[in-house]
Amino acid sequence: xxxxxxxxxxxxxxxxxxxxxxxxxxxxxxxxxxxxxxxxxxxxxxxxxxxxxxxxxxxxxxxxxxxxxxxxxxxxxxxxxxxxxxxxxxxxxxxxxxxxxxxxxxxxxxxxxxxxxxxxxxxxxxxxxxxxxxxxxxxxxxxxxxxxxxxxxxxxxxxxxxxxxxxxxxxxxxxxxxxxxxxxxxxxxxxxxxxxxxxxxxxxxxxxxxxxxxxxxxxxxxxxxxxxxxxxxxxxxxxxxxxxxxxxxxxxxxxxxxxxxxxxxxxxxxxxxxxxxxxxxxxxxxxxxx
Amino acid sequence: xxxxxxxxxxxxxxxxxxxxxxxxxxxxxxxxxxxxxxxxxxxxxxxxxxxxxxxxxxxxxxxxxxxxxxxxxxxxxxxxxxxxxxxxxxxxxxxxxxxxxxxxxxxxxxxxxxxxxxxxxxxxxxxxxxxxxxxxxxxxxxxxxxxxxxxxxxxxxxxxxxxxxxxxxxxxxxxxxxxxxxxxxxxxxxxxxxxxxxxxxxxxxxxxxxxxxxxxxxxxxxxxxxxxxxxxxxxxxxxxxxxxxxxxxxxxxxxxxxxxxxxxxxxxxxxxxxxxxxxxxxxxxxxxxxxxxxxxxxxxxxxxxxxxxxxxxxxxxxxxxxxxxxxxxxxxxxxxxxxxxxxxxxxxxxxxxxxxxxxxxxxxxxxxxxxxxxxxxxxxxxxxxxxxxxxxx
Numbered sequence: 001x002x003x004x005x006x007x008x009x010x011x012x013x014x015x016x017x018x019x020x021x022x023x024x025x026x027x028x029x030x031x032x033x034x035x036x037x038x039x040x041x042x043x044x045x046x047x048x049x050x051x052x053x054x055x056x057x058x059x060x061x062x063x064x065x066x067x068x069x070x071x072x073x074x075x076x077x078x079x080x081x082x083x084x085x086x087x088x089x090x091x092x093x094x095x096x097x098x099x100x101x102x103x104x105x106x107x108x109x110x111x112x113x114x115x116x117x118x119x120x121x122x123x124x125x126x127x128x129x130x131x132x133x134x135x136x137x138x139x140x141x142x143x144x145x146x147x148x149x150x151x152x153x154x155x156x157x158x159x160x161x162x163x164x165x166x167x168x169x170x171x172x173x174x175x176x177x178x179x180x181x182x183x184x185x186x187x188x189x190x191x192x193x194x195x196x197x198x199x200x201x202x203x204x205x206x207x208x209x210x211x212x213x214x215x216x217x218x219x220x221x222x223x224x225x226x227x228x229x230x231x232x233x234x235x236x237x238x239x240x241x242x243x244x245x246x247x248x249x250x251x252x253x254x255x256x257x258x259x260x261x262x263x264x265x266x267x268x269x270x271x272x273x274x275x276x277x278x279x280x281x282x283x284x285x286x287x288x289x290x
Numbered sequence: 291x292x293x294x295x296x297x298x299x300x301x302x303x304x305x306x307x308x309x310x311x312x313x314x315x316x317x318x319x320x321x322x323x324x325x326x327x328x329x330x331x332x333x334x335x336x337x338x339x340x341x342x343x344x345x346x347x348x349x350x351x352x353x354x355x356x357x358x359x360x361x362x363x364x365x366x367x368x369x370x371x372x373x374x375x376x377x378x379x380x381x382x383x384x385x386x387x388x389x390x391x392x393x394x395x396x397x398x399x400x401x402x403x404x405x406x407x408x409x410x411x412x413x414x415x416x417x418x419x420x421x422x423x424x425x426x427x428x429x430x431x432x433x434x435x436x437x438x439x440x441x442x443x444x445x446x447x448x449x450x451x452x453x454x455x456x457x458x459x460x461x462x463x464x465x466x467x468x469x470x471x472x473x474x475x476x477x478x479x480x481x482x483x484x485x486x487x488x489x490x491x492x493x494x495x496x497x498x499x500x501x502x503x504x505x506x507x508x509x510x511x512x513x514x515x516x517x518x519x520x521x522x523x524x525x526x527x528x529x530x531x532x533x534x535x536x537x538x539x540x541x542x543x544x545x546x547x548x549x550x551x552x553x554x555x556x557x558x559x560x561x562x563x564x565x566x567x568x569x570x571x572x573x574x575x576x577x578x579x580x581x582x583x584x585x586x587x588x589x590x591x592x593x594x595x596x597x598x599x600x601x602x603x604x605x606x607x608x609x610x611x612x613x614x615x616x617x618x619x620x621x622x623x624x625x626x627x628x629x630x631x632x633x634x635x636x637x638x639x640x641x642x643x644x645x646x647x648x649x650x651x652x653x654x655x656x657x658x659x660x661x662x663x664x665x666x667x668x669x670x671x672x673x674x675x676x677x678x679x680x681x682x683x
Contacts, residue, residue: 006515009541013507020505110329117595118333120529120561130540139540212504212533213561217333221504256508261499262472264508 005135010257012133016142018249019149024208024222025229025241026156027200033236034173034193035091040101042201042226043219044108048075049202050209050218051116054123064126068148068206075202076195083194091190092176105219112216120213123206141211148207152200153242159196160238169193173236231272234285243283247271317355320363320621322347322608323392323416325370325382325407326399332374334528334557335399338598340369343396345588345601346608356612359619365612372398379403383410393417393623394611396604401427401475408438415623417630419607421600423525423551424478428652437627439646439656441607442574442600445482445525445551446651447680448662452550452572453486455664455678460520460546465493467518469509469534470526472498479525483550487522503530506537514543521547528554532561535569546570553599555665555672560596566667573663574599576674581640606640631655647682657682 024046031039039045052071056062062070086104090097127140160166171179172189180186208222229248233240248268256264281287324343326336347365355362368390370382379398386392387410394417398404401422411418412432420427421442428440456463466487470476480496487494495516499509513521521538523531526549535547535558548570555571575582577597585602613636614629615621636644641660648657661679665672 003515006511009511010508013511013541017505017507113329113333118337119557119596120532122561122563124563137540137542142540213529215529221502252505253508257511260497260512261503261509265500 006257008136010253012136012138013257014250014253016138016146016249017253018246019142019146020204020208020211020245021225021229021248022153022242022245023145023149023204024201025226025233025245026152026238027197027204028223028226029230029233029236029238029241030156030193030197030200032094032230033238034169035087035190036094037087037090037097038094038101039197039201040098040223041105041108043221043223044105044112045075045079045198045201045219046205046208046222047109047112047214047216047219048079049205050123050214051112052202053206053209054121054214058123068203071206072199072203075205076199079198080191080195083191087194088190105223109216109219116216118216120215120218123210123214125210141207145207145211148203152203153238156196156200157238165189165192228268228272231282232275234282237282237284237286240282240284317362317364319366320356320358321366321368321390321392323368323370323386323390323395323397325372325379325386325395325397325403327374328369328371329373332399332527334554334596334598335600336371336374336397338553338600339397339399339604340367341589341593341598342601342604342606343367343608345585345592346605346612348592349588350612356615358615358621368392372403374400374403376402376406380406380410383407387411387414387416393621394615394626395419396607398422399600401478408432412437417611417623417627419604419611421603425652428648428654428656433653436654436656437623439607439630439658440648441610441658442603443660443662443680444657445479447647447657447659447682448572448678449482449486449550451678451680452662452664453483453490455676456487456520456548456550457490457492459676460548463492463519463546465495465516465518466520466522467513467516468494468496468522468524469506469513470496470498470524471501471530473501475525476501479551483522483524504533506534507541510534510538510541510543513538514541519545521545523547523549523552525551527552528557529561532558532566536562536565539565553603555667556596557598559667559670559672564670567670569667571665571667571672573665573672573674575602575640576663576677578674581642585640602640606638609639610636610644645682650683 028039028042031037049072052074053067056071057064057067090100125141129140131138160170168184168189171184172186176186209218229241229244232247233244251268252264255267324340326339327333328336344367347367350356351364355364372379372382395411396419398407401424404420404422404427405424415437418438419441423444425446468480470480484494484496495518497509497512523534531549550572553574555573559566582602585605589597614626614633618625618629633644638644645659646655647659649655659682661677663674664676666675
């Protein structure tokens with residue numbers, strides 16, 4: 001049980017799990033960081049990303065490398081209607097957004113079940129098979145997720161630190177009124193942040209559905225894991241998401257393998273409770289100004 | 291002008307006359323209750339139940355309705371969603387029995403919902419058809435005057451012959467790994483199955499996961515370290531079973547995989563594609579059976595997507611009920627219940643001659659006895675490789 005081979009496999013599983021959690025958490029934390037919206041419809045928007053990828057890649061045979069970002073782009077563009085009709089009413093209203101967006105979540109997955117049926121489907125991987133690293137195993141779909149999560153994290157970090165729009169977004173996240181006094185159009189920044197957040201949710205959803213299965217109800221788990229990763233790392237913090245995702249993925253892999261899934265769940269949620277008591281703003285978050 | 295008014299009056303009078311005739315000819319309405327998961331993770335099962343019963347009711351309505359004595363009834367399905375949740379199932383049963391006044395009920399799907407609905411339906415003498423495996427669905431305080439029937443096999447009937455099949459056909463298997471959800475359903479299923487495997491001389495390793503898990507690699511890696519020869523998915527839902535198969539291969543498990551329970555081989559194949567090849571599965575219907583083809587044709591004409599195994603099973607059940615009501619010539623549920631019991635040998639559409647069993651096991655002969663099938667997934671399709679009819683009591 002504690003052989004180097006098993007330990008190596010546990011490490012590989014931990015890395016791929018961390019990548020999945022980072023990917024599904026990025027859009028969630030962005031929406032909270034900028035607009036103070038707790039997006040409980042995040043899972044359903046990820047699910048829509050899964051269906052978009054399914055139809056583009058398996059039904060319309062769009063090449064995979066194009067289908068993945070295109071699916072996210074389609075969902076993000078269409079969701080601007082939701083931004084106008086629903087999300088806009090909840091900006092800077094954290095508690096109202098929780099309740100309102102639970103309703104949106106239910107509406108989205110129920111509609112999906114009516115349109116596409118309740119059964120689970122598979123999105124085939126473009127490079128089928130399992131890679132053997134000596135005695136260790138790594139599936140192609142998990143390899144895709146690891147690279148996509150790393151690339152997305154780096155691209156988003158570069159965007160928020162090196163571009164005018166990204167810097168404006170960070171300024172609006174820190175203080176809306178001061179940002180407006182500096183000439184930043186926060187309305188436009190909100191729409192941009194919303195678009196990027198949903199793009200990332202849908203991107204994560206497509207890869208999540210490919211790695212697991214696609215169904216109208218697949219969003220529940222990514223939402224929960226995103227919530228936990230973001231609370232661990234700090235609501236609204238991008239480096240916090242990376243740290244939260246790594247802690248969550250590695251804990252689940254190591255504790256789950258050596259001590260069982262019940263202990264793993266106990267340790268994970270125990271850590272969340274501890275963080276909320278000792279450091280409610282998360283490991284890398286910043287406390288709300290009183 | 292006068293003639294125009296006359297024609298109009300005549301037309302109106304004729305309209306009223308035809309309307310009156312139409313109203314006289316209109317059948318009375320008989321509500322048929324359905325409880326199943328119509329949203330959430332168990333939707334495939336709930337929809338299977340609903341679609342099967344609906345097709346049976348549509349058939350009868352198209353023929354003019356259900357004749358009960360001198361009265362003809364149009365069947366109306368009243369469906370409630372329990373989201374595969376015991377509390378919701380009880381609430382749905384209370385509404386159907388007390389508000390909708392239904393006398394005949396299909397569902398809830400699975401054991402938790404059925405166990406919470408039975409205390410509502412049995413004191414009210416509502417005839418209920420269920421599929422959950424829990425023995426107490428039949429073996430309960432109302433068994434001396436029971437109105438509940440189980441119209442699919444439970445593990446009590448299929449587990450022994452299934453384990454015997456494994457012993458006979460997978461002779462190189464010595465150690466079996468069993469992974470189940472860490473809740474009442476999983477604990478009960480795993481205890482029952484493990485005891486049977488052990489009684490046949492197998493070494494068994496077991497572990498649990500939290501319901502809702504998508505990432506099984508940690509628990510599967512624990513299993514791989516145990517060097518098991520056969521991985522049994524027992525009563526896991528199709529979605530979970532599919533991921534367990536796929537991820538078992540991803541962490542390097544190369545042994546055989548079987549599921550000794552549950553319905554839905556096609557759902558598993560659809561969910562994980564070629565990763566399902568070689569998988570062995572207990573199943574409740576053989577979709578290649580010629581008896582099923584008329585049902586399959588009607589299903590495809592009305593619905594799209596995969597046909598869940600519960601659809602033909604509950605279609606069969608609904609046809610049993612309608613036949614019994616016709617034979618009883620009344621809606622009195624005691625007389626209809628007796629008619630159902632007396633339908634032994636009736637040629638039911640899906641499974642053929644009807645046989646009730648369970649008097650020794652449950653104290654009431656309300657357990658259907660039908661064959662079960664062992665599928666093997668080949669080239670992305672479940673193919674029946676064996677058919678077994680369990681012994682009744």
